[in-house]
Amino acid sequence: MGETEEKTKPEPAGSGSHVPGSFQQILKLTRAQFQEYLASRRFVILLGIVAMIGLIITAVVGAFHDRAFLHALVSSPLAFYGSFWGGAASFVIVLSAVFFGGDAIAGEFQNKTGYFLMGLPIRRTTIYVGKYIAALLASICVLFVFFLIILANGVYYFGGDALPWQFGPSLLLSIIYLVAVLSTTFLFSSLFKTSAYGFVLTAILFIIGFSLLQDVVQSILDYQPWMVISYASSAIGGVFGTATDPCTGAVINTINWGLNGIYGIPGGPAARAGCPATGGPREALLSGPTWTPGIAEAVVIMVGYFVITSIVGLLSFEREEFA
Amino acid sequence: MTHPSIECVQLTKNFGTFTALSRLDLKLEGAKCVGFLGPNGAGKTTALKMLTDMIFPSSGECFINGINVREERKKALAEAGVLIESPEIYPSLTPRQALEMVCDLRGVPQNLRRDRIEEVLSEVKMQDWVDKRFGKFSKGMKQRINIAAALVHDPGVVILDEPATGLDPRGMAEVRDIVRGLKRRNRLIFMSSHILQEVTDVCDEVALIDKGKLLFYDTLSNVTSKFADGAPTIDVGLSRPLGDESTLKQVEGLTGVTSCVLLEPKRLRLKFKGGPSAQEQLLASLVELKIGVITLSEPESALEEIYLKQISKGD
Numbered sequence: 001m002g003e004t005e006e007k008t009k010p011e012p013a014g015s016g017s018h019v020p021g022s023f024q025q026i027l028k029l030t031r032a033q034f035q036e037y038l039a040s041r042r043f044v045i046l047l048g049i050v051a052m053i054g055l056i057i058t059a060v061v062g063a064f065h066d067r068a069f070l071h072a073l074v075s076s077p078l079a080f081y082g083s084f085w086g087g088a089a090s091f092v093i094v095l096s097a098v099f100f101g102g103d104a105i106a107g108e109f110q111n112k113t114g115y116f117l118m119g120l121p122i123r124r125t126t127i128y129v130g131k132y133i134a135a136l137l138a139s140i141c142v143l144f145v146f147f148l149i150i151l152a153n154g155v156y157y158f159g160g161d162a163l164p165w166q167f168g169p170s171l172l173l174s175i176i177y178l179v180a181v182l183s184t185t186f187l188f189s190s191l192f193k194t195s196a197y198g199f200v201l202t203a204i205l206f207i208i209g210f211s212l213l214q215d216v217v218q219s220i221l222d223y224q225p226w227m228v229i230s231y232a233s234s235a236i237g238g239v240f241g242t243a244t245d246p247c248t249g250a251v252i253n254t255i256n257w258g259l260n261g262i263y264g265i266p267g268g269p270a271a272r273a274g275c276p277a278t279g280g281p282r283e284a285l286l287s288g289p290t291w292t293p294g295i296a297e298a299v300v301i302m303v304g305y306f307v308i309t310s311i312v313g314l315l316s317f318e319r320e321e322f323a
Numbered sequence: 324m325t326h327p328s329i330e331c332v333q334l335t336k337n338f339g340t341f342t343a344l345s346r347l348d349l350k351l352e353g354a355k356c357v358g359f360l361g362p363n364g365a366g367k368t369t370a371l372k373m374l375t376d377m378i379f380p381s382s383g384e385c386f387i388n389g390i391n392v393r394e395e396r397k398k399a400l401a402e403a404g405v406l407i408e409s410p411e412i413y414p415s416l417t418p419r420q421a422l423e424m425v426c427d428l429r430g431v432p433q434n435l436r437r438d439r440i441e442e443v444l445s446e447v448k449m450q451d452w453v454d455k456r457f458g459k460f461s462k463g464m465k466q467r468i469n470i471a472a473a474l475v476h477d478p479g480v481v482i483l484d485e486p487a488t489g490l491d492p493r494g495m496a497e498v499r500d501i502v503r504g505l506k507r508r509n510r511l512i513f514m515s516s517h518i519l520q521e522v523t524d525v526c527d528e529v530a531l532i533d534k535g536k537l538l539f540y541d542t543l544s545n546v547t548s549k550f551a552d553g554a555p556t557i558d559v560g561l562s563r564p565l566g567d568e569s570t571l572k573q574v575e576g577l578t579g580v581t582s583c584v585l586l587e588p589k590r591l592r593l594k595f596k597g598g599p600s601a602q603e604q605l606l607a608s609l610v611e612l613k614i615g616v617i618t619l620s621e622p623e624s625a626l627e628e629i630y631l632k633q634i635s636k637g638d
């Protein structure tokens with residue numbers, strides 16, 4: 001009797017489940033993780049910070065746009081966006097990448113949520129990519145909020161001219177920059193098992209480290225800092241490409257779509273110091289100790305960071321032990 | 324009909340110079356429940372983690388249903404339900420959402436999901452909490468959901484690392500019922516545990532490891548008869564502490580008694596030889612000694628005794 005019972009034990013239904021392909025799993029995981037990000041306190045805090053940055057810009061421009069030092073900026077949408085969007089977007093991007101990426105992988109260890117996923121039939125790569133895309137989407141939401149605040153200012157000052165075509169490439173560049181910065185923070189977070197390390201390290205790296213490195217390379221080594229990711233970020237504002245010729249007072253186009261950076265900031269401080277006796281106005285504009293990347297060059301740098309940090313991050317996560 | 328199976332071949336894990344698991348060879352096959360026993364730090368979790376590709380073997384390999392876990396993690400784990408290390412679930416999710424996510428990632432057919440989720444949640448007695456967020460759950464409540472998540476796709480192989488940790492006594496009993504329920508289907512269950520009662524109750528076989536080495540793997544009934552030196556044992560509860568050495572000697576001197584140990588001041592464990600009539604005689608003489616006998620019982624678990632004996636051998 002016992003024997004027949006043994007034989008007629010029904011198969012568990014689980015053998016009928018068909019585990020979806022990795023691509024499907026990435027989408028499903030991304031959706032769950034994205035919802036988790038949107039519901040998190042950290043998302044609210046980040047939105048608060050970004051709203052505050054936007055409000056400060058709004059207040060400063062509102063209060064001082066009649067003064068000489070702001071007047072030039074508010075007189076042209078290109079100049080306005082070049083300084084305010086171009087200047088602050090990269091900071092917002094770095095902030096979101098640190099918030100969402102800094103502990104993305106480390107946090108899975110520390111909070112033990114990784115053990116939940118690791119018991120499932122899912123590749124490590126799928127987890128990494130799913131989390132990455134979710135963090136990217138969450139960061140894009142934050143960036144979009146910032147964009148709306150800046151745009152609202154633009155509409156107030158420039159009305160119908162508030163959306164110059166340059167905003168297209170600038171937004172695209174800001175997203176490429178985000179993609180690169182986020183994959184870099186993901187790489188660092190996959191090297192640690194404690195959230196705080198991931199956070200602190202990526203924050204230090206992006207807020208101080210890279211700009212320090214950039215300074216060292218261009219000022220001390222006197223070399224174009226193409227290997228530093230923050231260098232590429234100036235293309236976000238650079239694509240608006242206008243400067244006032246310090247010698248003639250005319251607004252001129254300084255946009256450089258090329259693959260080669262140029263020595264100097266268009267309209268930079270050294271240029272303003274005086275018009276050199278020799279050379280045309282363009283050289284005069286481009287004097288100074290710093291470099292400005294060409295747009296194509298910036299894209300190459302960003303994509304390079306993305307590709308390299310993604311590969312290294314994925315490889316290191318593939319070997320990660322949930323010990 | 325396939326036979327579910329779990330196999331470890333020469334499975335070894337070193338952490339630096341420390342060997343947490345040493346050349347474990349273990350083949351479990353067929354529908355049954357196997358208890359995985361061993362003291363703290365014996366290497367149980369280490370073995371189960373390698374079995375589920377959470378950590379990687381230093382050498383050796385493991386298979387679930389014949390599929391190499393390291394080489395084909397996704398395929399191997401598709402067939403298994405896993406609960407290791409009491410994981411946490413994203414705090415903003417509710418049990419329903421978490422289980423939906425598991426079903427999603429595991430590809431449980433859409434038409435079965437609702438029923439499966441309801442079913443496992445009621446099995447772990449969490450049906451009243453389906454739509455509350457995890458953030459506020461107690462440890463035991465989370466563990467119940469973890470158990471549900473390991474079972475929601477109705478797996479053929481179930482790997483559980485101390486499923487009853489963090490549960491209240493009723494919860495522990497419920498885990499036993501759940502595992503017993505799992506055995507109604509053609510399933511292989513491999514479960515580590517410190518609760519010998521649980522193992523005795525639900526497991527068909529036991530594997531015991533200590534210091535990274537397998538001490539034995541056998542059926543529960545074989546184990547108890549092989550190691551328990553055959554002598555029947557009874558525990559004697561007293562109303563007052565046993566007087567002095569001489570009283571203990573008196574008990575030892577009773578006919579049939581082969582050994583007598585004072586477990587606690589008011590608790591004696593006797594081994595004796597002979598059948599039921601010898602036992603009847605012995606109990607009568609015990610009472611006559613007027614040492615305050617108030618209870619006579621079988622020891623809690625024969626397994627416990629074997630466990631302790633085997634473990635202390637290693638020291």
Ligand SMILES: Nc1ncnc2c1ncn2[C@@H]1O[C@H](COP(=O)(O)OP(=O)(O)OP(=O)(O)O)[C@@H](O)[C@H]1O
Binds near residue numbers: 369370
């Ligand atoms: N990541 C790690 N690094 C170093 N040593 C480790 C690591 N994980 C486990 N160990 C060691 O390996 C040994 C086995 O640990 P393991 O967690 O497998 O024991 P266990 O049998 O599950 O014990 P318990 O019953 O306490 O859960 C222990 O001595 C532990 O200290």
Ligand SMILES: [Mg+2]
Binds near residue numbers: 368484
């Ligand atoms: Mg353990």
